[in-house]
Amino acid sequence: MEQILPHLDSVFSIDCVLFGFDGKELKILLIERNEEPFKDWWALPGNIVGPDESLDQSASRILYELTGLRGIYMEQYYAFGDPHRHPQGRVITLAYYALIRLGGDKELRPISSYAKRANWLPITDLPKLAFDHQKIYDKGLEKIKRRIKHQPIAFELLPEKFTLTQLQHVYELVLGKKLDKRNFRKKIVSFGVLKELDEKQKGVSYRAATLYRFDKRKYAKLFGKEISF
Amino acid sequence: MEQILPHLDSVFSIDCVLFGFDGKELKILLIERNEEPFKDWWALPGNIVGPDESLDQSASRILYELTGLRGIYMEQYYAFGDPHRHPQGRVITLAYYALIRLGGDKELRPISSYAKRANWLPITDLPKLAFDHQKIYDKGLEKIKRRIKHQPIAFELLPEKFTLTQLQHVYELVLGKKLDKRNFRKKIVSFGVLKELDEKQKGVSYRAATLYRFDKRKYAKLFGKEISF
DNA sequence: AATATAGTGTGTATTTTTTACACTAAGTAA
DNA sequence: TTACTTAGTGTAAAAAATACACACTATATT
CATH class of the missing domain: 1.10.10.10 (Winged helix-like DNA-binding domain superfamily/Winged helix DNA-binding domain)
Known part of the structure; x- marks a missing residue:
């Protein structure tokens, strides 16, 4: 997440690629930004890591705040830290993916201020993404492709x-x-x-x-x- | 690396598992700490990420400062960020592994102040490690085990x-x-x-x-x- | 010169895994 | 009853993985 930039030498965030499966399509949850930079762009949901949170907890919290879901399978997969990846200062971000079974329609909760809205969009037709989020998404997809071959993660996307x-x-x-x-x-x-x-x-x-x-x-x-x- | 703790909410470091092969054994490079916490313990080499460095650059620098080597194969593999992993404050660390062919004896350069000395130690007989470095090492070994099955990384450990x-x-x-x-x-x-x-x-x-x-x-x-x- | 030593380099048969491929069965809707 | 749609099943051929043992060659030793 990219909206808050306290005056620190470096800032630490987590960005999440939330994969969801509704029985038909594979989708990811994107938010439409309501703030500069990249106002009106689609972006991966993310946030600053809290001072007393573990990284996994922080990722779970981001997911919870957006979807109301808990106990979801999440996995940290890479850190993106190019000094210029954020136009306003140094933000190192840890990427997580999550696998979510999409049930009814009531998946989403009210959006926090920095986003206009959030939406599940099919991965076959993604918009341009803010920051380096395309790269983050690409690597996330690559990771689950590899992982699904060796670990039973497919079940996380399906109903019981x-x-x-x-x-x-x-x-x-x-x-x-x-x-x-x-x-x-x-x-x-x-x-x-x-x-x-x-x-x-x-x-x-x-x-x-x-x-x-x-x-x-x-x-x-x-x-x-x-x-x- | 754990020696410098500026007054920031969170600090960002990189720790490296440097695997070396001398023709006989698989070793890693450890430093013996000269500062609290964990004075006199063995630890993975690491350092704070510089403000204008990319993560990969920072990892390469750490390796260079210790060994004088450049152009070594390195790979970022995980972020460790438990709020209590460092006794004196929050330090999130990115773990890298490197694969190095060990040639003559002149692999090591003068040590910076926070370490007494550095040494290549065989992985079959490692000492107790400072902080959560055992966990970081374990995960690093696991990663190269997996990777060597799919990617030609073994050659990085061998002479031409x-x-x-x-x-x-x-x-x-x-x-x-x-x-x-x-x-x-x-x-x-x-x-x-x-x-x-x-x-x-x-x-x-x-x-x-x-x-x-x-x-x-x-x-x-x-x-x-x-x-x- | 003969011998001991230590690692190099090679082939085959068996088992297991992967791949390619097409039709009948069952249930629903009209 | 018929048409439609997806479920569910087997086999043969090819490829890959495994298990396994001995003769060769260079050097060192006597």
């Missing part, structure tokens, strides 16, 4: 119960490529971290798919062994 | 001309496990990034091995394709 097709969809969106249905299922099931439920999808106008759940216990037992996509 | 056995040795030390000689050679050669030289190892009292060189051109052509170990 999901179909294999939905899961595949998440992988395809993150990796940016189509996957073969049969091979995908074979592989994902072979990891042994999914629990098949006695329940079917509801409200669809075609054959309902079986629901699955991510089984944290089984995953814990795998610890050390790498998933590899 | 090296034997396949030496290369295998680096992989074994970083990954912490033995590898099969024939399979290792098959795989590493199949990547097509090594150039076999018309030259043999010298000064050994047994059959001399063929020397190889990492071929950056060939590697550049592979870009996008992943190496996988």
